[in-house]
Every structure is written in structure tokens, then in C-alpha cells.
Amino acid sequence: MYDLCIIGSGPAGVIVALEYQKLKPGHRILLIEYGTATAAPRNCLDDSVKVIETKNHHLPYDCTNKGFGGSSASWGGRCVMYDEIDFKPRKILNGQCTWNTSLFHEVRRFAGPAAEYFECGEARFDLEEIPALAGTRIAEGFQSGDVRDSVIERWSMPTRFGNRYRAQIEESQTIHLLAGWEASSFRVQSKGGAIRDVQLKDFSRTMTAKVTARQVVLSAGAQETTRLLLKNKQVFQRRGGPPLALGKYYQGHVSGKIASICFSGNPARTEHGFLRASDGVYLRRRFQLSTGALLENNLLNTALWLDNPLYANPAHHNGPMSLMYLAMITPVLGKRLAPPAIAHAFTKGHDWGIMPHIKNVLKDLPGSLTTPAAIFYSRYCLKRKLPGVFLHNPQNVYALHFHAEQVPVAENCMELAEDGETLNIHYHVSDQDIDSVIRTHEFLDQWLRKCKCGELKFWHPREELSAAIRSTTIDGLHQVGTTRIASNAADGVVDENLKVWGTPNLYVCSSSVFPTSGQANPTFLLGVFATRLARHLASDDSN
Numbered sequence: 001m002y003d004l005c006i007i008g009s010g011p012a013g014v015i016v017a018l019e020y021q022k023l024k025p026g027h028r029i030l031l032i033e034y035g036t037a038t039a040a041p042r043n044c045l046d047d048s049v050k051v052i053e054t055k056n057h058h059l060p061y062d063c064t065n066k067g068f069g070g071s072s073a074s075w076g077g078r079c080v081m082y083d084e085i086d087f088k089p090r091k092i093l094n095g096q097c098t099w100n101t102s103l104f105h106e107v108r109r110f111a112g113p114a115a116e117y118f119e120c121g122e123a124r125f126d127l128e129e130i131p132a133l134a135g136t137r138i139a140e141g142f143q144s145g146d147v148r149d150s151v152i153e154r155w156s157m158p159t160r161f162g163n164r165y166r167a168q169i170e171e172s173q174t175i176h177l178l179a180g181w182e183a184s185s186f187r188v189q190s191k192g193g194a195i196r197d198v199q200l201k202d203f204s205r206t207m208t209a210k211v212t213a214r215q216v217v218l219s220a221g222a223q224e225t226t227r228l229l230l231k232n233k234q235v236f237q238r239r240g241g242p243p244l245a246l247g248k249y250y251q252g253h254v255s256g257k258i259a260s261i262c263f264s265g266n267p268a269r270t271e272h273g274f275l276r277a278s279d280g281v282y283l284r285r286r287f288q289l290s291t292g293a294l295l296e297n298n299l300l301n302t303a304l305w306l307d308n309p310l311y312a313n314p315a316h317h318n319g320p321m322s323l324m325y326l327a328m329i330t331p332v333l334g335k336r337l338a339p340p341a342i343a344h345a346f347t348k349g350h351d352w353g354i355m356p357h358i359k360n361v362l363k364d365l366p367g368s369l370t371t372p373a374a375i376f377y378s379r380y381c382l383k384r385k386l387p388g389v390f391l392h393n394p395q396n397v398y399a400l401h402f403h404a405e406q407v408p409v410a411e412n413c414m415e416l417a418e419d420g421e422t423l424n425i426h427y428h429v430s431d432q433d434i435d436s437v438i439r440t441h442e443f444l445d446q447w448l449r450k451c452k453c454g455e456l457k458f459w460h461p462r463e464e465l466s467a468a469i470r471s472t473t474i475d476g477l478h479q480v481g482t483t484r485i486a487s488n489a490a491d492g493v494v495d496e497n498l499k500v501w502g503t504p505n506l507y508v509c510s511s512s513v514f515p516t517s518g519q520a521n522p523t524f525l526l527g528v529f530a531t532r533l534a535r536h537l538a539s540d541d542s543n
């Protein structure tokens with residue numbers, strides 16, 4: 001009998017466990033993790049996820065990791081805060097924004113403690129809030145207004161939650177980590193609808209067990225949390241069946257590159273790479289449209305940042321980039337350098353062949369070797385790792401990377417197949433999503449021209465932009481929407497305290513509770529919610 005049972009030990013589960021332990025030192029916590037210490041080449045969970053349309057969605061094994069620490073074993077570590085507008089009902093969201101701005105202001109109070117878990121410094125996400133950097137601009141002539149350049153992403157170590165917090169959990173007298181076991185079903189009390197016990201299967205599904213707990217948190221990652229609820233309809237008996245929203249409104253981000261940004265000022269004054277905070281944390285600017293501009297133009301929230309041209313296209317004539325591209329496409333080496341979903345960012349694009357790349361490497365010697373060697377050292381050998389590689393361009397021209405919100409639509413969903421076990425994932429990018437990306441670029445172009453700071457040069461004629469976005473965008477790493485928060489049981493799956501509507505002791509702590517995807521990668525906000533949930537559980541002793 002535990003006070004708290006947490007299912008899944010990714011960032012969400014680990015933060016809930018450690019925060020709750022601080023608040024309730026005498027309470028017993030069970031942290032159940034499906035994966036084992038030695039990474040198995042295959043597992044039953046990923047083998048029974050089917051991505052129906054694979055064009056814009058990674059395959060199951062590339063989307064998540066199983067094992068203590070969850071997908072933080074391969075995450076990039078980019079920490080971004082959601083914006084107030086993400087919590088605001090907007091015309092473009094077609095009535096599907098089921099949370100509200102008072103919740104945003106309330107949860108924001110937990111950003112500081114969450115940032116400590118991610119080791120990403122202070123929870124300040126705007127350079128205007130950092131005195132030493134306030135008032136600085138991304139490029140000569142840029143003016144902040146309808147487009148802002150002061151919003152930042154912070155970079156984690158990247159913190160691998162398994163390695164970083166293992167000792168703390170193992171030394172704890174009250175947290176019991178049970179690895180190699182899968183939570184598979186729940187028994188529900190007929191009176192009151194409380195979860196009575198959690199039924200478990202071992203990794204090879206040959207043994208079963210059950211545990212009892214006063215409160216249960218599902219933090220098994222978005223897809224497995226959604227599957228557990230879809231498989232266990234009995235938890236919704238008190239409300240007369242599963243919520244309509246369960247499994248629906250699945251979103252990620254539309255991302256890629258369709259244009260270059262050409263600045264007209266002094267190239268030496270363009271801030272193309274990382275800033276460092278006084279504590280050594282890497283920061284990076286993002287362009288974002290102001291709330292007013294987004295609302296007035298009916299646009300989805302989108303972040304844009306300076307990037308390198310496509311690595312695969314040797315027309316960049318850059319020896320170090322060509323060498324890194326060649327390393328990434330080398331079968332065994334490429335896999336060791338980055339997980340497949342991240343390696344894709346280096347290798348995507350047409351195949352222009354390797355000979356032009358070899359020529360680039362030879363032309364730029366010895367820089368073709370020394371620059372990648374220095375990058376390799378900073379990215380792989382230091383404790384706080386260089387999060388990415390952004391090369392200075394003397395012509396003051398940079399590729400522009402966009403990362404955009406999607407409209408929540410019911411057709412993008414996770415649902416159980418007829419066998420009652422397989423999770424089918426339907427994911428596509430809508431015309432509205434794409435139209436918003438193109439119009440956001442056009443808005444930025446006009447803004448740059450107005451400031452006389454530069455302009456955008458699109459890589460394709462306007463009528464071909466849509467196809468270009470559709471053929472390169474891919475997600476499945478940021479999983480949002482399928483167990484969404486709503487202020488009433490009819491519109492969502494969980495309430496604002498993350499309690500599953502209709503149950504007295506079952507909670508969800510996953511990015512699947514976010515009704516909108518915003519411009520932000522989801523894990524930082526998930527950590528914020530996890531910190532807040534621990535406080536709520538500790539104060540809710542009514543069960």
C-alpha cells in the first residue's frame with residue numbers, strides 16, 4: 001500500500017516523485033517504470049504503436065525511449081516556456097482552446113523550481129528580464145514591436161533524468177523504483193470510482209502483480225498515458241463512459257525552413273549563435289510575433305530562429321558543414337552522433353551526392369577538420385554541452401528555421417485498433433497550419449523591410465511553398481492534446497489540477513494534457529505542471 005503510485009519515470013514522473021517527497025517526507029511513493037536498465041532492442045509497447053500516415057510523423061522507436069529517465073535519454077534539452085496567448089481562445093483555434101490565461105499565470109509560479117530540475121538556469125525567457133542583456137538586438141537596425149527578438153530558449157545540460165536523478169531516487173527511503181514492470185490495468189471501486197489497485201505485467205509479460213495506492217499519477221509519456229486510459233474505460237464509469245476528447249486533438253509542431261533571412265547591416269553585429277548567461281547556461285533568441293499581431297492577423301503562434309542552410313545541399317560551399325553531413329550519413333557513426341530524429345535535421349533534403357561535399361571539405365582544409373573537432377569537443381566531452389552548431393555567415397544571410405503551432409483537430413488522434421491493444425496514430429498537417437506558416441514569414445519579411453533591417457528570400461515560388469513545407473516537416477517527438485485540460489468534463493479529460501474528470505484519485509502528468517501546442521517544445525511546461533501537481537497531491541489528503 002503506497003501513498004502515491006507514479007506510472008512512468010520520464011521527466012514528469014521523476015519531478016513529481018522528488019517534489020512530493022520533499023513535501024511529504026514520511027509518505028511512501030512507488031515509481032513504476034516499464035523499461036529495464038539494459039536497453040532492450042525491441043519492446044512490446046513500441047511494437048504495438050502504428051503510425052498510420054508516416055509522411056510527417058517519426059516511427060515509434062524514434063519518438064520515445066523506454067527506461068528510467070524516459071525520453072530524456074535522447075532529448076535535445078531545449079527548454080522553452082509557453083506564452084500567455086497559447087492559453088487564450090483564438091478564432092484560428094476553432095473553439096478548441098480549453099484552458100485559460102488565469103491558469104497560465106497560476107502555473108507560471110512553478111517555473112523557477114522546474115528550471116532547477118532541467119538545470120537551465122533562471123526561469124526567465126525574455127532578454128528584457130535579464131539586465132545584462134536587455135535592450136540588445138539580434139541584428140543591426142532591428143526594432144522590437146509587432147515582431148520581437150528578445151524571447152529566448154534556454155538549454156538544459158541536456159539533463160538525462162535517468163543518470164542525473166538515479167542516485168537521489170535510489171538513496172531515498174520513501175521512493176521505491178520498480179523497473180521492468182508495465183502498468184496495464186486498474187481496478188476501480190464500484191462506489192466512488194476510486195482506483196483501488198494497479199495491475200502490472202513484467203517486461204516479458206510472463207508475470208503479473210498488483211499494487212495499491214491512495215493516489216495514482218499517469219506519467220507514462222503522452223502516447224502510453226493515452227493508451228492506458230483508452231484501454232481502461234472502467235475508470236470513467238462514474239461519468240458514464242470515456243470523454244469524447246480522449247485520444248483526439250493530437251498536435252505536435254510544423255517545422256522546417258523555406259526562406260533565408262538577409263540582413264542589411266554589419267554582419268559582425270548579427271547575433272547568429274548562442275548567448276551565455278552568467279551561470280554558463282546557453283540561451284538563444286527566437287523571433288516571435290506579438291500577441292496583438294497574432295490576433296489581428298489570425299495566425300498560429302510560431303517561433304523562428306537563424307539557422308544554417310541545409311547541410312545536404314553542397315551549394316553552401318562550407319567544408320565543416322559538408323564534413324558533418326558526411327559523418328551523419330555514415331551508417332554506424334551517424335547513429336552514434338545523434339538519435340535518428342535529431343540526425344534527420346542534418347541529413348534532410350535532396351540527395352545531392354557525396355562528391356560535391358568531398359570537394360567542399362578539401363577546399364576548406366584545415367578548417368574542415370579543426371572546426372568540427374572543436375565542435376565535437378564542446379558537444380560531446382564537456383559537462384554542459386554545446387547545444388548546436390550555428391556558423392557565422394560573412395554575407396549576413398542565414399536560413400530561417402520555423403517551429404509552429406498546429407490547429408487542434410479531432411481527426412489527428414490516437415485510438416485503439418480492433419485488437420484492443422494496438423495504438424493507431426493518425427497525424428497530418430492541415431492547410432490552415434501551412435497557410436499560417438507562410439503568412440508568418442510574409443509578416444516577418446514586411447517587418448524587416450519596415451525597420452530597414454533586411455528581408456526574407458523564399459526558396460521556392462509562393463505556389464510551391466505549401467508543398468515544400470509538407471514534404472519536410474516531421475514530428476512525433478512533441479506529443480500534445482490527447483488528454484487535454486478543460487474546465488468542464490464535457491470538453492476535456494482532466495481538470496486544471498490534472499485530475500481525470502470523474503475519478504477521485506487518478507491524475508495525468510504529461511504534455512498530452514496541453515490543449516494547444518503553441519510555439520514551445522513541451523517538456524519545460526510539463527516540468528512546471530509536474531512541480532505544481534506534487535504540491536496539489538501533497539495538499540489533497542482527502543483520499
Ligand SMILES: Cc1cc2nc3c(=O)[nH]c(=O)nc-3n(C[C@H](O)[C@H](O)[C@H](O)COP(=O)(O)OP(=O)(O)OC[C@H]3O[C@@H](n4cnc5c(N)ncnc54)[C@H](O)[C@@H]3O)c2cc1C
Pocket residue numbers: 007008009010011012013032033034035045062063064065066067068069070071072074075076077078079080181182183184219220221222224225228339341342477478479509510511521522523524526
Ligand atoms: C529525439 C528527441 C528530442 C527531443 N528534444 C526535446 C527538446 O529539445 N525539448 C523538449 O521540450 N522536448 C524534447 N523532446 C520531447 C521530450 O523528450 C518529452 O516531451 C519528454 O521526455 C516527455 O516526458 P514524460 O515524462 O512525459 O515521458 P517520457 O519521457 O516518454 O517517459 C515516460 C516513461 O514511462 C514509461 N512507461 C510507458 N508506459 C508505461 C507503463 N504502462 N507502465 C510503466 N511505465 C511506462 C516509459 O518507459 C518511459 O520511461 C524530445 C524527444 C525526443 C525523442
